[in-house]
Amino acid sequence: MDIFVQQVVSGLATGGIYGSLALALVMIYQATDVVNYAQGEMAMFSTYLAWTLINAGLPYWVAFAATLAIAFVGGLAIERVVIRPVENAPVLTIVIVCIGLLVILNSVAGWVYSYIQKPFPSPFPEKPIRIGNVFFGAHDLGALGVTLVVLLSLYVFFRYTTLGLAMRAAAQNPVSSRLCGIRVGWMLAVGWGLAALVGAVAGMMVAPVVFLDPNMMGGILIYAFASATLGGFTSPGGAVLGGLIVGVIENLVGTYVRFIGTELKLTVALAVILVVLIVKPSGLFGRAAVHRV
Amino acid sequence: MSGAGLRRAVVLAAVVVACVLPFVLSNFRLFQFTQVFIYAIALLGLNILTGFNGQISLGHGAFYAVGAYTTAIMIDKWNVPYGWTIPVAGLLCLVVGFLFGIPALRLEGLYLALATFALALAIPQILKYFEHWTGGSQGIVLSKPRAPFGLTLNPDQWLYFVTLGVLLVLFVLAANLLSRRTGRAIVAIRDNPIAAQAMGVNNALYKSLTFGVSAAYTGVAGALSAVAIAFVAPDTFNVFLSITFLVGIVIGGLASISGAVFGALFIQFVPNWAQDISKAAPWAIYGIFLITFMYAMPRGIAGSLRLVLGRLARLSGGTRRVA
Numbered sequence: 374m375d376i377f378v379q380q381v382v383s384g385l386a387t388g389g390i391y392g393s394l395a396l397a398l399v400m401i402y403q404a405t406d407v408v409n410y411a412q413g414e415m416a417m418f419s420t421y422l423a424w425t426l427i428n429a430g431l432p433y434w435v436a437f438a439a440t441l442a443i444a445f446v447g448g449l450a451i452e453r454v455v456i457r458p459v460e461n462a463p464v465l466t467i468v469i470v471c472i473g474l475l476v477i478l479n480s481v482a483g484w485v486y487s488y489i490q491k492p493f494p495s496p497f498p499e500k501p502i503r504i505g506n507v508f509f510g511a512h513d514l515g516a517l518g519v520t521l522v523v524l525l526s527l528y529v530f531f532r533y534t535t536l537g538l539a540m541r542a543a544a545q546n547p548v549s550s551r552l553c554g555i556r557v558g559w560m561l562a563v564g565w566g567l568a569a570l571v572g573a574v575a576g577m578m579v580a581p582v583v584f585l586d587p588n589m590m591g592g593i594l595i596y597a598f599a600s601a602t603l604g605g606f607t608s609p610g611g612a613v614l615g616g617l618i619v620g621v622i623e624n625l626v627g628t629y630v631r632f633i634g635t636e637l638k639l640t641v642a643l644a645v646i647l648v649v650l651i652v653k654p655s656g657l658f659g660r661a662a663v664h665r666v
Numbered sequence: 667m668s669g670a671g672l673r674r675a676v677v678l679a680a681v682v683v684a685c686v687l688p689f690v691l692s693n694f695r696l697f698q699f700t701q702v703f704i705y706a707i708a709l710l711g712l713n714i715l716t717g718f719n720g721q722i723s724l725g726h727g728a729f730y731a732v733g734a735y736t737t738a739i740m741i742d743k744w745n746v747p748y749g750w751t752i753p754v755a756g757l758l759c760l761v762v763g764f765l766f767g768i769p770a771l772r773l774e775g776l777y778l779a780l781a782t783f784a785l786a787l788a789i790p791q792i793l794k795y796f797e798h799w800t801g802g803s804q805g806i807v808l809s810k811p812r813a814p815f816g817l818t819l820n821p822d823q824w825l826y827f828v829t830l831g832v833l834l835v836l837f838v839l840a841a842n843l844l845s846r847r848t849g850r851a852i853v854a855i856r857d858n859p860i861a862a863q864a865m866g867v868n869n870a871l872y873k874s875l876t877f878g879v880s881a882a883y884t885g886v887a888g889a890l891s892a893v894a895i896a897f898v899a900p901d902t903f904n905v906f907l908s909i910t911f912l913v914g915i916v917i918g919g920l921a922s923i924s925g926a927v928f929g930a931l932f933i934q935f936v937p938n939w940a941q942d943i944s945k946a947a948p949w950a951i952y953g954i955f956l957i958t959f960m961y962a963m964p965r966g967i968a969g970s971l972r973l974v975l976g977r978l979a980r981l982s983g984g985t986r987r988v989a
Contacts, residue, residue: 408779408780458961465920472724473952473955474957476950476956477949481946598783598784599784636795642788
């Protein structure tokens with residue numbers, strides 16, 4: 374039972390990371406109908422920037438905040454420069470451009486920082502926290518906390534600020550929003566910026582666990598895809614919940630199902646994606662897509 | 667000379683050059699060209715699916731792996747002559763691709779890309795898991811086949827001709843498939859699935875069959891690569907292999923048969939040159955080419971060449987028309 378609780382909590386911690394990355398994917402998908410394959414690499418790149426800042430002697434949380442700012446501007450710039458020219462292009466074009474972005478970020482990170490794994494500091498104490506008979510990793514709890522804070526602030530931003538409202542309007546009905554005086558193009562760019570920021574948080578929270586290297590987000594991205602698919606690509610809340618569910622499932626399956634263990638982890642994510650897409654393509658909380666013929 | 671005649675002449679010249687190459691090039695260069703032909707087959711397979719049929723696959727490395735491992739396991743475990751393993755690998759991939767194509771029917775563009783991307787990421791793990799068959803992370807080592815019938819060719823030359831032969835057969839088959847009724851149905855589904863259905867095309871059947879044929883081509887390429895390299899290991903079939911194929915068809919030319927050859931030349935030789943700059947440089951170049959081609963030359967090298975050749979033919983024919 375103790376092991377079970379431990380595994381659930383540590384599943385929630387990784388699930389929070391999957392959930393935030395899934396949320397970043399969903400934010401971009403809702404605003405621009407693009408599934409951003411480069412989301413993981415953007416997060417990885419931000420984490421490397423954070424590593425540089427921390428190594429330059431900045432305190433962790435200052436570096437953290439600075440990285441978020443850089444990630445936001447970076448995401449904004451990527452939308453303006455790379456994505457905007459192909460905004461109305463066929464799906465294939467957009468997928469290819471995103472893949473192009475993925476390999477550029479991946480290789481530039483490898484070029485600048487080399488492919489050797491680097492340790493990344495955690496801001497939380499190493500000593501596990503004991504509640505009753507159960508021990509929890511401090512980083513797990515901290516990461517979960519940070520993720521929840523980010524998600525909550527995003528919720529408040531979209532729900533209670535004018536800018537948030539404008540962004541939701543731009544995503545829902547670009548033409549009418551433009552007629553109301555909302556600068557739709559810029560709203561989409563801000564959406565990319567915010568997605569990059571959320572991704573950066575996920576990257577910095579997962580890096581102490583998986584170590585920093587240019588390919589570190591590959592496995593996490595596929596789990597984020599699984600989370601977004603499970604929750605529904607049209608539902609931000611669903612994506613986060615999907616992430617938590619997937620994180621817990623991953624941990625429990627890894628612990629209790631002998632033949633899967635850790636060796637087939639990615640295959641579990643593949644199975645989740647395929648099953649959801651076949652059984653309920655809109656996900657648990659998404660709307661079914663409707664097309665005008 | 668008419669456009670079609672010109673094209674036929676170019677193809678013939680290319681085949682003649684390809685037949686002379688083994689007697690002038692070093693074995694190492696020859697091996698590189700063998701690899702080009704193998705890539706060309708795989709790219710043609712992916713192009714049939716993605717370029718002609720409009721189903722986006724980011725996971726064709728998986729079918730390449732299935733083909734390679736089929737051949738490797740048959741040779742290693744059951745001592746089957748390699749010549750027999752290649753069609754078996756193709757058939758197996760046809761079935762696997764057809765089966766994967768059935769759930770893919772329900773997935774539109776982005777979702778299919780997603781599912782295949784996940785497949786590409788997961789395949790090395792799956793290969794390592796079935797260690798008893800695949801030899802785990804160690805992979806399987808094979809030996810290079812010799813030339814049969816007392817031919818005075820060294821193994822590299824022989825493999826070169828085998829691959830060239832398979833390539834030519836498969837290209838002719840694809841050209842015939844795509845230029846006739848079936849091909850028009852495949853393209854119609856890409857351009858407007860609803861209209862295609864209304865015209866009496868069985869979308870579901872054609873889409874899953876296209877998936878199967880595409881996987882079979884890529885599987886044959888994988889099988890040939892296992893024979894040519896004489897080694898298979900799970901980590902060579904990672905997600906970047908699938909992305910390499912995507913790079914190949916984009917650069918070569920989407921929905922173009924000759925584009926597969928240009929794409930294969932690109933993905934074989936450009937990384938070799940770029941490797942000298944940095945280990946990461948090939949991929950940086952791939953990325954930049956992917957994006958700039960999408961902006962500037964969405965029809966790839968083949969499409970741009972066709973444009974130029976078409977203009978030349980019109981000029982030399984003297985019949986200038988106002989386009």
